[in-house]
Amino acid sequence: MHPVAVDAPVARLPPEILTLVFSILSSIAPPHRSQNTQTPRRKSTSPKYKDNLGWLNVTHVCQRWRDVSLNEPILWASDIVPPSVLGRLWAAEFLARAQNVPLTVTRCINDYYPGSLTDTQFIGANLARMCAIMDLRTKNLLTFCTPAPLLHTLNIRVFDQAPLPDGLLGGAAGLPNLRHLSVFAWDVLSWTPLLLRQLVSVDITISKGYVPGAILDSMFAALGRMPALERLALQLQLEDTDGVPLTLPPGLRHLTMRNYVQHELPILARLALPAGIRVRCIADWPVGHQADLLALFPAMLTCAHATAISRVDVKQVAADRERSQSKRDVVVGAWRSGETDGAPPLVVQFSGWEGVPPVLKSLASTHLETLAVGGDMPQWFHALRRASRLRHVTVKDTAVRRLCAGLERAPSILPALSALVVDVRTLDLRLAKAILVDELPRCLAARARSGNVLEELEVVGYIEDEECVRALQEAAPGLAIRWRWKAKEGDYWEAVCDSHSL
Numbered sequence: 001m002h003p004v005a006v007d008a009p010v011a012r013l014p015p016e017i018l019t020l021v022f023s024i025l026s027s028i029a030p031p032h033r034s035q036n037t038q039t040p041r042r043k044s045t046s047p048k049y050k051d052n053l054g055w056l057n058v059t060h061v062c063q064r065w066r067d068v069s070l071n072e073p074i075l076w077a078s079d080i081v082p083p084s085v086l087g088r089l090w091a092a093e094f095l096a097r098a099q100n101v102p103l104t105v106t107r108c109i110n111d112y113y114p115g116s117l118t119d120t121q122f123i124g125a126n127l128a129r130m131c132a133i134m135d136l137r138t139k140n141l142l143t144f145c146t147p148a149p150l151l152h153t154l155n156i157r158v159f160d161q162a163p164l165p166d167g168l169l170g171g172a173a174g175l176p177n178l179r180h181l182s183v184f185a186w187d188v189l190s191w192t193p194l195l196l197r198q199l200v201s202v203d204i205t206i207s208k209g210y211v212p213g214a215i216l217d218s219m220f221a222a223l224g225r226m227p228a229l230e231r232l233a234l235q236l237q238l239e240d241t242d243g244v245p246l247t248l249p250p251g252l253r254h255l256t257m258r259n260y261v262q263h264e265l266p267i268l269a270r271l272a273l274p275a276g277i278r279v280r281c282i283a284d285w286p287v288g289h290q291a292d293l294l295a296l297f298p299a300m301l302t303c304a305h306a307t308a309i310s311r312v313d314v315k316q317v318a319a320d321r322e323r324s325q326s327k328r329d330v331v332v333g334a335w336r337s338g339e340t341d342g343a344p345p346l347v348v349q350f351s352g353w354e355g356v357p358p359v360l361k362s363l364a365s366t367h368l369e370t371l372a373v374g375g376d377m378p379q380w381f382h383a384l385r386r387a388s389r390l391r392h393v394t395v396k397d398t399a400v401r402r403l404c405a406g407l408e409r410a411p412s413i414l415p416a417l418s419a420l421v422v423d424v425r426t427l428d429l430r431l432a433k434a435i436l437v438d439e440l441p442r443c444l445a446a447r448a449r450s451g452n453v454l455e456e457l458e459v460v461g462y463i464e465d466e467e468c469v470r471a472l473q474e475a476a477p478g479l480a481i482r483w484r485w486k487a488k489e490g491d492y493w494e495a496v497c498d499s500h501s502l
């Protein structure tokens with residue numbers, strides 16, 4: 001950073017404003033250690049890693065900025081730096097300057113990297129001052145068997161097969177303010193430490209293995225004794241899907257279930273859902289199991305809890321979970337039907353996924369109201385020919401051209417379509433302009449001649465261009481157009497501008 005002149009306007013900002021700016025900067029540019037990519041003259045004199053101070057560079061700009069940043073405890077407490085990031089001295093400096101302000105850890109603490117064991121010890125030694133631990137990945141949980149009276153948020157990942165210690169975080173008595181708990185485990189855990197009546201949200205993930213019936217019963221018994229619980233997320237596989245209903249707290253309002261497609265309905269069938277709850281199902285669909293996917297949505301829409309299901313997300317994954325982060329993964333989101341049948345509204349979101357069209361075609365005529373397509377898929381537009389209730393469509397990338405060509409050839413389909421969002425942010429500027437000046441206006445004109453008039457159009461990612469505006473308005477007079485674009489200078493997107501209802 002360059003020095004700031006004493007008479008510069010930014011140098012006259014009140015300390016409160018500067019503190020707010022520095023706080024935003026600390027979330028954007030946290031201190032970190034990165035790989036040293038410089039080519040040294042002698043290998044022995046160049047460190048493998050280099051320290052990046054991030055927002056701490058504001059302390060070197062001018063004396064006033066230094067005084068404000070060094071004397072504001074909240075800046076040092078909101079994202080405490082553990083020893084593995086910049087070393088023990090910086091960790092001690094953060095602690096000292098945070099004074100008595102409760103501490104927050106937002107970055108990953110992982111036992112698998114050199115120096116991270118000292119991070120675990122560092123967090124454990126200061127646990128009484130912690131108010132939030134966002135991403136703790138550890139194999140050494142015994143360090144945390146002490147009270148944490150200020151802790152309100154804990155996100156913990158356990159990578160070994162040992163159960164959670166019975167005295168984790170001092171037990172229920174040591175966590176009087178804990179409200180949000182997220183536990184990720186590779187194997188089945190002991191649920192005794194999780195009997196916390198004041199919890200508002202719980203997220204439990206068992207990555208591998210089936211949960212035995214006894215463990216499952218004890219877990220839901222614990223959840224049933226949490227009267228304040230409003231949000232629950234579960235990812236687990238049952239050892240036996242038959243058994244007594246699993247009771248949830250009466251105050252629960254949001255339930256998220258994550259599993260393979262074939263395991264979603266059996267688990268849902270065992271849950272005794274309270275009135276007024278909304279259920280979101282996130283289903284992993286292994287490649288090659290299209291039959292399970294084709295059976296999922298019809299069965300889900302006719303199950304006993306159909307009116308409670310508000311969202312379904314399907315993620316295409318490789319044949320095994322270890323490869324689930326490969327380039328073959330595509331997220332498909334949100335499938336909901338219309339309120340007229342007593343079911344929640346249907347939203348479908350596709351992104352370049354070859355297994356979608358058969359499912360889309362089977363449900364389009366009766367349920368589909370809102371559709372978002374990212375990328376392009378063969379036959380996806382053809383599957384919409386019976387979508388008589390489709391009202392709102394969002395298209396991006398190459399799917400924009402597919403939609404324009406399809407509606408121009410068959411302007412009478414999608415009679416209920418009234419709102420269209422065209423996202424061209426990832427397209428070449430010349431191609432984007434060609435679509436907006438030529439292909440989209442031809443599509444809208446054909447629709448208008450057939451009596452299907454579009455009411456609203458939103459263009460995302462292209463600057464408001466006079467030629468584009470004129471072509472669109474001439475094709476569909478009276479059309480309300482909204483432009484959302486970013487002004488580009490060099491390679492840097494620096495501002496967002498809107499123009500409403502031209």
